[in-house]
Amino acid sequence: MPDLPGVRAIGWGRPMAWLALGWRDMLATPLPSLFHGVVVAAGGWLVLWLGERAWLLVPGAVSGFLLLGPIVATGLYQLSRRRHGGRRAALSQVFYAWQRGTLPLVGLGLVLFAAASAWVAVTAALFMAFVPQPIDSLRTFLHYALAQQGIPMFTLWMLAGALGASLVFAATVVSAPMLLDRRIGLRAALMTSVRAVGDNPLAMALWAALIMFACVLSVITWMAGFLISVPVLGHATWHAYRELVDADAWPERD
Numbered sequence: 001m002p003d004l005p006g007v008r009a010i011g012w013g014r015p016m017a018w019l020a021l022g023w024r025d026m027l028a029t030p031l032p033s034l035f036h037g038v039v040v041a042a043g044g045w046l047v048l049w050l051g052e053r054a055w056l057l058v059p060g061a062v063s064g065f066l067l068l069g070p071i072v073a074t075g076l077y078q079l080s081r082r083r084h085g086g087r088r089a090a091l092s093q094v095f096y097a098w099q100r101g102t103l104p105l106v107g108l109g110l111v112l113f114a115a116a117s118a119w120v121a122v123t124a125a126l127f128m129a130f131v132p133q134p135i136d137s138l139r140t141f142l143h144y145a146l147a148q149q150g151i152p153m154f155t156l157w158m159l160a161g162a163l164g165a166s167l168v169f170a171a172t173v174v175s176a177p178m179l180l181d182r183r184i185g186l187r188a189a190l191m192t193s194v195r196a197v198g199d200n201p202l203a204m205a206l207w208a209a210l211i212m213f214a215c216v217l218s219v220i221t222w223m224a225g226f227l228i229s230v231p232v233l234g235h236a237t238w239h240a241y242r243e244l245v246d247a248d249a250w251p252e253r254d
Contacts, residue, residue: 004188005178006246007195012231014243015210015236016180022236024230029079033231036076040230044223065150071109074098077177078239084242097180104179104186108172115168169208170197177241182250196244207240 026033075094116118174196175189197204214233216223 004195005124005182005184005192006249007192007199008244008246010200010203010243011199012206014203015207015240018207018239018243019210019232019238021239022232022234025076025080025081025230025235025238028083029089031228032089032094033076033235034227035094036073036234037227037230041218041223041226042074044219045225048223052156070119071105071112071176073230073234073237074105074176074180076231077180077238078125078236080235081177081181084238089167104184104189105176106180107186108176108189112168112172166208169211170194170204173204173207173237174241174244177238178247179254181241181251184247192245192247200244 046109075097078093078097079089082093096113171190173193175186175193178184178189178192179186211233214229218229
């Protein structure tokens with residue numbers, strides 16, 4: 001068995017095909033797929049609620065909301081996995097995937113949670129140290145960041161978050177479905193994911209942009225967009241993994 005799974009080179013436009021396949025899987029399994037969208041939309045509404053009551057938690061909540069996506073979507077990977085194998089895909093399989101878990105998947109979730117927690121801690125520390133006026137709400141924060149400090153400062157803060165998100169994206173873009181599908185260690189899955197991004201920079205940049213666009217569109221529709229974007233992106237991620245990674249040398253999980 002090789003140290004790491006092989007990574008295939010793909011065309012830069014392949015993410016569009018993954019979206020089409022994700023849409024197909026959602027239509028084939030509408031109830032369990034849309035269930036994931038409802039769960040994520042509810043999480044988005046919780047973030048908004050936090051924004052009105054504890055605004056300092058919002059950056060971390062938003063980061064965690066996005067970074068934990070690969071874990072939340074485990075049920076979607078399972079649905080696509082079963083369809084790929086010609087087996088029945090139902091809501092019970094979603095709960096089975098969530099309940100079963102694996103140590104590597106739990107480890108991945110802890111890594112993502114730590115990344116989100118670090119981001120909110122850094123944000124809170126920066127504003128407590130350098131902001132001279134009290135900021136008691138998300139609205140006050142946005143007014144200070146945009147109106148008083150100007151767009152360049154706000155953009156710099158956003159770019160710092162984007163840099164962290166890009167690193168997490170590289171490490172998790174195919175590792176979560178791989179951990180669900182194969183008996184492989186967390187380190188090997190993370191390294192394979194990074195290799196997949198490094199070997200296909202244009203395609204994976206497009207995929208990251210599509211994911212970000214879908215997330216932004218979902219947020220500005222007051223989270224309603226997540227009802228569709230989450231199942232489509234989750235199923236599409238499974239197809240991205242299957243196309244990018246040759247993990248046949250590793251045994252399948254049950």
